[in-house]
Amino acid sequence: MKAEIIAVGTELLLGQIPNVNAQIISKALQEIGIDVYYHTCVGDNQDRLSDVFKTSFARSDIIILTGGLGPTKDDLTKETVSNFLNLPLKADEHSLDKIKSFFAHRGKPIAENNYKQTLIPEGASAIENKNGTAPGVLLNNNGKIIVMLPGPPAEMEPMLKEVVIPYLSKMCNATIFSRVLKFYGIGESDLEEKLQDLIAQQTNPTIAPLAKMGEVTVRLTAKAKNRIEAQEIIKPVEDEIIKRIGSFLYGFDDDSIEKIVAQLLFNFNKTISIAESCTGGLTAHKLTNIHGISQRFDRGIVSYSNRAKHELLQVKLDTIRKYGAVSEQTAKEMAKGVRLSSGCDIGVSITGIAGPDGGTHEKPVGLVYIGYSDSKTTYVEQHFFNGSRINIKERSASSALHLVRKMIQGLISD
Amino acid sequence: MKAEIIAVGTELLLGQIPNVNAQIISKALQEIGIDVYYHTCVGDNQDRLSDVFKTSFARSDIIILTGGLGPTKDDLTKETVSNFLNLPLKADEHSLDKIKSFFAHRGKPIAENNYKQTLIPEGASAIENKNGTAPGVLLNNNGKIIVMLPGPPAEMEPMLKEVVIPYLSKMCNATIFSRVLKFYGIGESDLEEKLQDLIAQQTNPTIAPLAKMGEVTVRLTAKAKNRIEAQEIIKPVEDEIIKRIGSFLYGFDDDSIEKIVAQLLFNFNKTISIAESCTGGLTAHKLTNIHGISQRFDRGIVSYSNRAKHELLQVKLDTIRKYGAVSEQTAKEMAKGVRLSSGCDIGVSITGIAGPDGGTHEKPVGLVYIGYSDSKTTYVEQHFFNGSRINIKERSASSALHLVRKMIQGLISD
Missing domain, CATH: 3.40.980.10 (MoaB/Mog-like domain)
Incomplete structure (x- = not known):
């Protein structure tokens, strides 16, 4: 029909x-x-x-x-x-x-x-x-x-x-059922190359990749007489995809990264605080969209000025002078500082250049450091993001949440 | 064409x-x-x-x-x-x-x-x-x-x-030119009533009111040979509308409240810091979408826990115990606390119940207090917002920015 x-x-x-x-x-x-x-x-x-x-x-x-x-x-x-x-x-x-x-x-x-x-x-x-x-x-x-x-x-x-x-x-006799797999850390074209043969052969279920703000989703859609049969048709294809690129998988269906992070914080009984500079509060805003998060999220510090980084997060003025506010070292001290001063289990930090001004040859617009600190480890990721100020803020905030996820899940070892 | x-x-x-x-x-x-x-x-x-x-x-x-x-x-x-x-x-x-x-x-x-x-x-x-x-x-x-x-x-x-x-x-030769007037603090039906006769008579320019997230915009659209002629057609209607409801006008065209606040901070040479609870960082996020704001915005505190309100904003534990975290008194101390601890000219605060849980008969979901503090005055507004958690966060954050605007413009006297 x-x-x-x-x-x-x-x-x-x-x-x-x-x-x-x-x-x-x-x-x-x-x-x-x-x-x-x-x-x-x-x-x-x-x-x-x-x-x-x-x-x-x-x-x-x-x-x-x-x-x-x-x-x-x-x-x-x-x-x-x-x-x-x-x-x-x-x-x-x-x-x-x-x-x-x-x-x-x-x-x-x-x-x-x-x-x-x-x-x-x-x-x-x-x-x-x-x-x-x-x-x-x-x-x-x-x-x-x-x-x-x-x-x-x-x-x-x-x-x-x-x-x-x-x-x-x-x-009609048939029903359609969809399953969405959500990936982070793999580009759309990379993903498609790894699934090329599956995509080429697709009939039922169909396989539709979609890229959005640094994430790629793959929608598997099956046609069958009923929902159970549709799920049975999807299962082997889902398993095969996860076998190939499961290390990038972070969720299913209507999961969001903030929802996954909130669940992990509850499951592992961890508290978190956030220190952010270029994202200007967006990371805390995303996480606080999840209701009930007040039990796990203690505070966020939007340390926009260097003075705020020093006063509220104990970032050494020497560190900022020597390496700059946008640096691995500053990100590290921010994450550790917000963790220690809040008494939370986890501290996460974001410092970068959201633009459109403020970039240099060594530190271009889009350069962002994301830090993570817990009692055992401190870890910093360097990113280069494209696009507008708002885009860079969005990508940075969700990358920070993804770093928290990966660290809690033990996917990164220092 | x-x-x-x-x-x-x-x-x-x-x-x-x-x-x-x-x-x-x-x-x-x-x-x-x-x-x-x-x-x-x-x-x-x-x-x-x-x-x-x-x-x-x-x-x-x-x-x-x-x-x-x-x-x-x-x-x-x-x-x-x-x-x-x-x-x-x-x-x-x-x-x-x-x-x-x-x-x-x-x-x-x-x-x-x-x-x-x-x-x-x-x-x-x-x-x-x-x-x-x-x-x-x-x-x-x-x-x-x-x-x-x-x-x-x-x-x-x-x-x-x-x-x-x-x-x-x-x-194309013919041009269409639009002028948008932006209002805050007046409902759509109130506004339409005040402009009823103008809307009924409209031909060129057309008059189109639109409500969105607590704001109402009025779009005036003229068709003419060129832009100057179109502006001349729009001018008398714009003047008449402003004569009637100008006290609610806050901006034009692609102005946003965060853009207006940023301009006011520059024009009046003021610095600002933000202490927010239920908005979870959204207010700071909005303001930091404006590039160059780092010269005026020093820091934001997302004081989600009572401990954070006390430690970072010097809100008295007694105040929280007596009046609650969502109260006029707490909003007042948060605004003053963030101003004094940051050394900024202006402190603004938001504390409320974003829901969907946590409401009571006396303090329902949607109850939000917004505080403002400068060296001369402290002021608190009480709001009741409708809708989802995300909606309440959005309305609260933009109301906080509107309060800052009104205070800087001297539209509210304590």
């Missing part, structure tokens, strides 16, 4: 609102094993909508349209589709009753154009809209399924999940 | 990520008076992409494609477009040099598939990607403009704004 989604509304083409409906519908269809091949947005214009619908009708089995069901003259979706299919529009009695009582309730007369909302193509069923006045439409036209839903996601989504998805999943 | 946008990537059709690029590009084109007629998403599949491109090529003057420029075999955009237009792909020398030095810098050999990224169709220009390795492409094919940009918005957006939009706006 090939599906596609058409969003109707000039506000989408003006960039006033994002097309969240396409994402919501795609996810929901994917979960019941229906492939979505296209998304299209078109404005409130009958000719262009008609052309778009014609193309979709020729190539897809399921067409879901959103938007253009409202009361105004701009709302043309039902009119255009009925016209194309040569089906007259007729009032849906239940919708008409509902709108009548809606207005009676408010003591207002029904506006003429509200009648328009109750019209549906002959042979179609109305989908009740519990959060608005425009009903949806479900039509089986000689085996092609055409669905029309309102544009506002708050109205669209319940109608999709309560009526459309149950209807469509009855028609 | 008719434009359309094609986003390439199976992850979009699976609903894994939203198509934010289409919205960003549409907005930018609309601002220079170019109408966007269609958005399309298609997967990483050469046949379907080729079909989609063929349709677009027949009906539009400008086609902007995003995604599919990466190093992997799935990345097919350049290959498909060159194939359709019958243009061979050739390496762009500048991009090749850049990738070579990128890998040399890391002491790694260039992966074979990274060469692929440097290829562009004959006759096209490469668009430099400052935040990634895949360059973009700008091609004028007998008057049709074809642009290819990378999928990640952080790479795409700067290339769009710095190269593509300036190129396209040279080609």
Whole structure:
């Protein structure tokens, strides 16, 4: 079953609102094993909508349209589709009753154009809209399924999940199940080279690598009769990938590095404090997005000035003078300083040049040192990051959290 | 000039990520008076992409494609477009040099598939990607403009704004010019009520209010022959709006509260330090996104534990015991403590309950105290914020920066 989604509304083409409906519908269809091949947005214009619908009708089995069901003259979706299919529009009695009582309730007369909302193509069923006045439409036209839903996601989504998805999943036997593997420390092209043969042979499950902010995820997607069977199809491929590049694996599915670090701190019963310079508080911000972390995270020091590094972290002024604030030595003293002064088990530090100014030939923008200290060991990593100030901050903060993970997991020995 | 946008990537059709690029590009084109007629998403599949491109090529003057420029075999955009237009792909020398030095810098050999990224169709220009390795492409094919940009918005957006939009706006005569007024401390419906008559009468300029994270912006958009004429159309409406609700105005256009605070610190020659609890470093992170701020921002203390509040900020243990860590008194002592211990002119503090746990009947989730201290005055604001943990952190951090702004501007007297 090939599906596609058409969003109707000039506000989408003006960039006033994002097309969240396409994402919501795609996810929901994917979960019941229906492939979505296209998304299209078109404005409130009958000719262009008609052309778009014609193309979709020729190539897809399921067409879901959103938007253009409202009361105004701009709302043309039902009119255009009925016209194309040569089906007259007729009032849906239940919708008409509902709108009548809606207005009676408010003591207002029904506006003429509200009648328009109750019209549906002959042979179609109305989908009740519990959060608005425009009903949806479900039509089986000689085996092609055409669905029309309102544009506002708050109205669209319940109608999709309560009526459309149950209807469509009855028609399909298969389910789709995805498993995401998350890697850090390996580039996208490196990873792809190591999995080249698997990717070349992929059929079921499919293997999709995706790079994002220094991480690479691999999504394995299987099609099967049910979830258990899908998991069985994924398992050997997942195992083979982990066998090859498992040393870079840090999590699965909706894991984030801050979530993993928080779990490790709880599991190993460790407390942590953070001393950061160029990241300016971002590392502590990320970690404190995890609720309950107050039991493990004691404090963060944003030591932006050299004076702050000295006063709050006991970094020697001599060290800064000799090696600079951005140096392995300073990172080391910062990590140790925040650990000792906080009395935590682990101290982590970040010092670097986020730019856009402040770089030199020896110490370019993007040079970042990340330090780790516990009672047994002190360790510093050197990084060169690309991109904007915000990018460099982001990469540095997540690298600091990854260093904590690797040290707790014993993946790095000094 | 008719434009359309094609986003390439199976992850979009699976609903894994939203198509934010289409919205960003549409907005930018609309601002220079170019109408966007269609958005399309298609997967990483050469046949379907080729079909989609063929349709677009027949009906539009400008086609902007995003995604599919990466190093992997799935990345097919350049290959498909060159194939359709019958243009061979050739390496762009500048991009090749850049990738070579990128890998040399890391002491790694260039992966074979990274060469692929440097290829562009004959006759096209490469668009430099400052935040990634895949360059973009700008091609004028007998008057049709074809642009290819990378999928990640952080790479795409700067290339769009710095190269593509300036190129396209040279080609158009009519200009659209927007002015954004930014308000804080007034709700969207309050604001709309105060501007009701202006909004009802709007033609040129249009007036579009938008609420976001405790702020409301009003975008005034004028269509004219040139920028000066557009500004003249906007001026009287802008003046009228400021006359009515100017006391809530804090900035214009791409101002952010952190940018405004940084400017005020420079203009008034003040230094600042931040003590934060529930925001966990986010306030310092926001402020340190402004480059050059190291001259004005000395340090941030993320005093998550009571011990940290006492040790680093000299908050009396008695105060915490008597009033609680989330209280006016603690906020006051935190702000004063961070100011005095850092020797800065201004100290600001945030303490609250970000949730989802930890709320009580007297002190619910979302209760946040924000403190301000300088040599003359100490001031505390009480807030109740709604929403998720992340939301409450965001609202608290920007409210803290707004308090600093209002205090420096003398808008609050103790």
